[in-house]
Amino acid sequence: MMDKQAFLDAVRAAGIVGEGGAGFPAHVKYAATVDTVIANGCECEPLLHTDQHLILSHAREIVAALLVLKEATEASRAVVALKRKYTRSIAVLREVIGSAPVELALLDNFYPAGDEQALVREVTGKSVPPLGLPLHVGCVVANVGTLFSVAGALGLAGAPHPFISKTLTVTGEVKNPGVLTAPLGTPLIECLAAAGGSITTDPVFILGGPMMGRVVDSLEAFTRETVTKTTGGIIVLPRGHYLHRNATLAVERMRRRAAAACIQCRSCTEQCPRHLLGHPLETHRVMRAFGAGVELQSEVAKMALLCCDCGACEHYACPMGLSPRRVNQAVKAAFRANKISYDGPRTVNEEQTRWREDRKVPVPRLAARLGILPYMDLPCAELGHLTPAEVRISLRQHIGAPAAPVVKPGDRVHAGDVIGEIPVGADGKPALCARVHASIDGVVKSTDGAVVIAQA
Numbered sequence: 001m002m003d004k005q006a007f008l009d010a011v012r013a014a015g016i017v018g019e020g021g022a023g024f025p026a027h028v029k030y031a032a033t034v035d036t037v038i039a040n041g042c043e044c045e046p047l048l049h050t051d052q053h054l055i056l057s058h059a060r061e062i063v064a065a066l067l068v069l070k071e072a073t074e075a076s077r078a079v080v081a082l083k084r085k086y087t088r089s090i091a092v093l094r095e096v097i098g099s100a101p102v103e104l105a106l107l108d109n110f111y112p113a114g115d116e117q118a119l120v121r122e123v124t125g126k127s128v129p130p131l132g133l134p135l136h137v138g139c140v141v142a143n144v145g146t147l148f149s150v151a152g153a154l155g156l157a158g159a160p161h162p163f164i165s166k167t168l169t170v171t172g173e174v175k176n177p178g179v180l181t182a183p184l185g186t187p188l189i190e191c192l193a194a195a196g197g198s199i200t201t202d203p204v205f206i207l208g209g210p211m212m213g214r215v216v217d218s219l220e221a222f223t224r225e226t227v228t229k230t231t232g233g234i235i236v237l238p239r240g241h242y243l244h245r246n247a248t249l250a251v252e253r254m255r256r257r258a259a260a261a262c263i264q265c266r267s268c269t270e271q272c273p274r275h276l277l278g279h280p281l282e283t284h285r286v287m288r289a290f291g292a293g294v295e296l297q298s299e300v301a302k303m304a305l306l307c308c309d310c311g312a313c314e315h316y317a318c319p320m321g322l323s324p325r326r327v328n329q330a331v332k333a334a335f336r337a338n339k340i341s342y343d344g345p346r347t348v349n350e351e352q353t354r355w356r357e358d359r360k361v362p363v364p365r366l367a368a369r370l371g372i373l374p375y376m377d378l379p380c381a382e383l384g385h386l387t388p389a390e391v392r393i394s395l396r397q398h399i400g401a402p403a404a405p406v407v408k409p410g411d412r413v414h415a416g417d418v419i420g421e422i423p424v425g426a427d428g429k430p431a432l433c434a435r436v437h438a439s440i441d442g443v444v445k446s447t448d449g450a451v452v453i454a455q456a
Contacts, residue, residue, distance in 0.1 A: 007072045007154070012422075014153035014162040015229075015435035020044075020051075020114070020143030023230045023398035025434040026150070030072060035138035037075045038123055039066045039147055041082035041089065042107060044114025045209020046367050048169045048233045049380045051144050053179040055082070055089040059096045061151035062144050066102060068154060069147070073140055079123050080144075081105040083113060110360035111211065112310045116141040118273055121356075127277040127348045130306050162416050164439040165385075169233035170195040171378055173203060178381035183415070183439035185391030185453070188225040191234055194383050198236050204244045206235040210370050211311040215247035226450075229397040229434075235375075242371045246314070246323065251330050254323045258291035261320045268324040271317035273310055276356040278348035281306040283313050283324045286331060295331045296338060304331035305342040315370055316361050390454040391439050395420045400432030405447040412456065413438040419451045 012027035020040055039062060043051045055062065063080070070078040080093055084106035093104060105123050107113045117128045119141060126137040134141050142150075149163045164184055168191065171177040175196025182191055188207070192198065205222050206213040209232065216222045237244060268283040275281050281303050289298040307328035314325040335341070367373050396402035403420025407413060420436030438453055445452040 002068055004072045010153045011150060015437055016149045016153060016163050017229050017398040017434045018143060019145035019230060025398055032073055032135050032140055034073045034075050034140050036077040036124060037070050037073055038141045039080040039144050040114055040119055040141050041080060041144040042114035044112050045211050046363055047171050047235055047375055048209050049179055050167050050169050050232055052086055052089050054144050054148050054167060056092055058148050059092045061157045062147045063096050063102060064156045065147040065151040079103045079105050081119055081123055083107050083109050085109050109363045111363055111366050112273055117277060121277055129348055130279045130346050162437040164415055164437050166227050166231055168231050172236040172375050173198055173200040173238060174236050175199055176381055177378045178383040180383035182227045182386040183391055184227055185393035185439055186227040186386055186388045188234060189223050190386055190388055194386055200238040202239040203236045204239050208232050210235060210243055210372055212309055226392050228394055249323060254327055255290060257322055258287050262287045262291055262322055267317040267319060268313035271312050271359055273312055274306055274308055275352055276359055278350055278352045279306050280345045287324055287327055290327050290331055296334055301331050302342050302344060304328040312361055316366055392450045392452045393436060393439060394450045395436055398434040403433055403436045405451060407444045409444050409446055411444045414441050415439055
């Protein structure tokens with residue numbers, strides 16, 4: 001049995017953050033006392049294979065870390081959730097779990113099964129309240145990649161080590177699609193090269209999944225991107241692909257289209273995963289306010305602040321080909337710039353949830369609408385571990401404050417050395433932050449926003 005504080009200290013020291021989302025510092029998240037801990041292996045987005053690769057390769061470490069987390073949070077249930085189509089992963093997990101007190105929750109192949117709030121509903125039957133956390137219904141959700149990093153921090157399969165490398169998928173218009181592991185700070189262009197490079201002459205890139213990933217519009221911009229603690233994948237697409245056109249549509253053009261073409265059919269609302277969890281989000285009403293140019297004066301438009309950016313409204317529901325998700329994003333950005341916050345209901349309307357089962361988005365149909373069907377059944381090879389000559393490690397790979405550099409140019413460092421520490425605020429308390437470590441041996445070249453380390 002591990003002491004809870006010792007567990008949290010080890011997680012904090014290793015710089016672990018949530019790897020499946022925005023990078024919430026894990027030592028803060030795991031300090032809770034809950035009823036249920038859930039290992040998320042659902043691979044929320046199409047085309048990504050990272051979670052299944054980790055389960056197939058490291059199921060024993062993942063389950064061991066989940067059991068330690070269960071003990072630390074005093075939970076009565078530990079659950080590994082994944083889609084029932086992942087038959088190989090299920091077989092491996094069943095063998096590893098044996099008689100241990102860990103359940104398997106097998107989900108249908110729908111989007112967004114891996115969204116942590118949708119997952120909590122699937123596993124517990126409870127909806128997290130609007131703008132709430134799984135903690136509010138007695139749950140902690142941990143991505144399987146995060147749990148693998150926890151196993152490393154605790155030394156559950158070898159010597160303890162901090163979070164210094166990331167496993168990610170590289171797919172789409174590449175010669176050899178697959179999964180690789182790279183030190184944090186590795187240039188993404190080297191990850192692309194490991195997959196044989198692009199096979200389209202004018203590529204664009206999605207960092208993450210096709211639904212919620214960030215589009216990088218040029219090869220020049222892509223060369224400046226590096227592996228971070230939350231990098232899940234690289235998808236290479238030809239310029240002009242639907243996902244590229246959608247992501248680069250100007251805000252004012254979206255406004256004109258919303259004003260002219262939104263038919264107020266409610267499809268974006270009725271298909272919204274948050275609405276179907278009982279949240280008071282009605283995107284069609286946000287579209288109406290945005291189209292009229294009155295979103296900042298509209299109480300209704302504040303609903304946009306409840307949007308999780310999953311894109312089901314935009315890529316699946318809207319019959320007019322409009323951009324409800326990007327409209328919500330624009331409205332949220334305007335509210336935040338004007339320091340306007342959501343002040344609406346925080347309760348769950350269970351009446352809305354009764355349609356949830358019938359409105360789950362089937363992934364094959366979604367893939368067809370996204371124009372990614374040709375990539376769905378690409379082989380996924382093991383591309384190995386990269387060894388870059390230089391890394392650029394961001395000091396802000398997590399929610400909260402950036403880590404404070406504790407090295408200077410000319411310092412020699414070894415992989416695993418602390419290079420960014422959690423700062424202390426004016427109140428004397430540690431900021432919401434995560435430690436950052438050197439991912440390779442070498443010499444520090446610069447520390448301006450990121451620590452650049454070159455092999456000596």
